[in-house]
Amino acid sequence: VGLSKHAKSKGIENMLLKLKVAEYTYHLKMVSSSSSVLMKYALVIFYMGVVSAQLSTNFYSNSCPKLLPTVRSAVQSAISKETRMGASLLRLHFHDCFVNLVFAMNLMKLGGPTWGVKLGRRDSRTASQAAANSSIPPPTSSLSALISSFRAAGLSAKDMVALSGSHTIGQARCTNFRARIYNETNNLEASFATQRRSNCPRATGSGDNNLAPLDVQSPTTFNNDYFKNLINQKGLLHSDQQLFNGGSADSTVRQYSSNPNQFSADFAAAMIKMGDNKPLTGSSGEIRKNCRRPN
Numbered sequence: 001v002g003l004s005k006h007a008k009s010k011g012i013e014n015m016l017l018k019l020k021v022a023e024y025t026y027h028l029k030m031v032s033s034s035s036s037v038l039m040k041y042a043l044v045i046f047y048m049g050v051v052s053a054q055l056s057t058n059f060y061s062n063s064c065p066k067l068l069p070t071v072r073s074a075v076q077s078a079i080s081k082e083t084r085m086g087a088s089l090l091r092l093h094f095h096d097c098f099v100n101l102v103f104a105m106n107l108m109k110l111g112g113p114t115w116g117v118k119l120g121r122r123d124s125r126t127a128s129q130a131a132a133n134s135s136i137p138p139p140t141s142s143l144s145a146l147i148s149s150f151r152a153a154g155l156s157a158k159d160m161v162a163l164s165g166s167h168t169i170g171q172a173r174c175t176n177f178r179a180r181i182y183n184e185t186n187n188l189e190a191s192f193a194t195q196r197r198s199n200c201p202r203a204t205g206s207g208d209n210n211l212a213p214l215d216v217q218s219p220t221t222f223n224n225d226y227f228k229n230l231i232n233q234k235g236l237l238h239s240d241q242q243l244f245n246g247g248s249a250d251s252t253v254r255q256y257s258s259n260p261n262q263f264s265a266d267f268a269a270a271m272i273k274m275g276d277n278k279p280l281t282g283s284s285g286e287i288r289k290n291c292r293r294p295n
Contacts, residue, residue: 003151005212005254016098026143032051035119049235054118054120054281055118055119055120055121055275055276055281056117056118056119056120057117057119058119059118059119059120060119064187083253097241100248107238111186117271117272118272118276119259120281121275121280121281122280122281122282122284122286122287123280123285123286123287123291123295124280124285124286125285125286125294125295126294129294133145135149136149137149137150137239138239139172139176139237139238139239139240140179140239141238141239141242142239142242143242143245143247143248143249146160146164146239146242146243147160147248150163153274153277154273154276154277154278155270155273155274155277157249158250158252158266158270159269159270159273159291160249161243161249161252161253161256162252162256162263162266162267162269162270163267163271163274164226164239164240164243165224165226165227165256165263165267166267167214167215167226167236167237167240168214168215168218168221168222168223168225169214169215169219169220169221169222170213170214170219170225171211171213171214171219172211172212172213172236172237173208173209173210173211174199174200174201174207174209174210174211174212175204175208175209177196177200177212177236177237177238178200178202178204179238180236180237180238181193181196181197182197182202182203184238184241187233187241187245188233188241189232189233189234192216192232192233192234195216196212197235199212200212212236213236214226214236214240215229216234216236217229221248223259223260224256224259224260224263226240227244227253227254227256227257227263228257230243230244230253230257231244231253231254231257
């Protein structure tokens, strides 16, 4: 929440550009292996129907074998310079996959898990910030609304809880948690509320963009403290605390709070599952020349 400015940084654009170059190279190799026009069409048809029908972790192995270590190095360098970049990249992945380029995401720099990211996703021919925002569950969501939103994206309630654990890093703007810290008392730890109010005035328009960490204990380390916070009624967003508020998600929150390895495993699995959500492959979509806008 409130991290889109960082997600648009030049560093991320450069990483996305590397993927675009690799994608173009891959397609050029596919259609230039023969001087015969007929053969070119045959190769393209074969590519559309078989080779890129699915995402693959080794999609760029031949066309750009150094891509993943290059991106990994760039990500680690970006996080070293600005720790919030890790949260920004997670949010970027969420926006791209939840709404309809996914690259190797490495959270080891922040203490988190790693996983094999399936590559080969093409870009949408349309772009709408309003549509994206309307598809993403807002921070005022109830538990049932969260479950419904994730289910619509092919994700289970357990996936939703695991992915919400990404709030172990990153920050949120005052405007997104003001109502919780001033209006909710039955599931909000008193000293935590006082601490957050010191940087988030009650009056709308005053300090709206002031930031607070989503995880009060370890805001720059990827771990399971987020779930411990929920049990202690220290969820920053209304939607955070809804995961532990006497509902069906309570047991999963307890499990993750006491078993960090299980959380890491389930988080990685859910990230892969989210990345598989209605990908554009083959001839669908396009390969954007500028990541910010359709060709």
